[in-house]
Amino acid sequence: MICLINKNVINMRNLILHHLEAIIESGSVIGACRRLFLSQPALSQYIKRLEAEYGIVIFDRSVSPWKLTEEGEHLLETQRKIQQLDEECRQFFRDRKGLKSGTVRIGSTAYRTATILNPILSVYKKQYPNVIVRIEEGTTQEVAEFADNGKVDCSFVISSMVPSSLESVEIYSEKVLVGLPPNHPYTKRASGEASLEEKFPKVDFKELDGTPFIIMKRGQIFNQYYYDLCQKHRVPPQVVLETQSILTVPALISANVGAALVPSTIADDCMARNVRLFSLGNDVPQNNVSLVWKQGKYQSYALTEFIKTAKEIFLPAFTHQ
Structure with a gap:
């Protein structure tokens, strides 16, 4: 069986995710409108149409800032999975064609970006200039959650905070x-x-x-x-x-x-x-740092080579401590 996915459907799904995340991250519809360059009535009507389409209430409007209802959280999580599967599918086909391209999304604290990620990227980008690297910064706890929920492909996480759902390799240690x-x-x-x-x-x-x-x-x-x-x-x-x-x-x-x-x-x-x-x-x-990624998730060529580069740079020094 051959399944054809309408490009407009994919765009609509991305739009749902984009709008919901903008409201959550901004903390208000007004803040989301500024980020999305939309008028407040337009965004409010969009959310109402979504709620009518799915037959649910997405946001609890009785509190400020708005909070997702249980149904809204399920919708958001589902949209994230759809986007992730679509990205993995596209990356799989690029890998099959032997294209050294794609995107690697990395979770890191600002400190780890400066001290660990930068040395890796200086080598990695020379070898794979066509790979787009996107860095999602957050707290130590947040970057672990980013890898676990699929927001990023891999994260730098304190080893003691790595959840069992993630694969990991320890690459760095500090007092x-x-x-x-x-x-x-x-x-x-x-x-x-x-x-x-x-x-x-x-x-x-x-x-x-x-x-x-x-x-x-x-x-x-x-x-x-x-x-x-x-x-x-x-x-x-x-x-x-x-x-x-x-x-x-x-x-x-x-x-x-x-x-x-x-x-x-x-x-x-x-x-x-x-x-x-x-x-x-x-x-x-001692502060041990691990590079982590989701168990069972498709690893693109770009991600595999990033993990390999990180190991080559930091593992020799770490294992000889």
């Missing part, structure tokens, strides 16, 4: 350190105690009781690490500032805003700003 401002009392005291060979002297987290901390926003693994340490040592949390990007933290510590947990990957930036770094020993786990 979790605590950075103290130049004028912190412990920094001055420790300067006279540490031996020259100790790059990151050990600090007891209890010694930092009363220290204001810069922390990552909820959904980031470093946010969880901070509150776990406070609970373990019975130290009351003292948060002076929350930030979305770990890359802004060295400058904030250097400006004496507060202390912070930082990955060893940005140790050089911290030390260049006169931030003193300390080890927490076994109080906090």
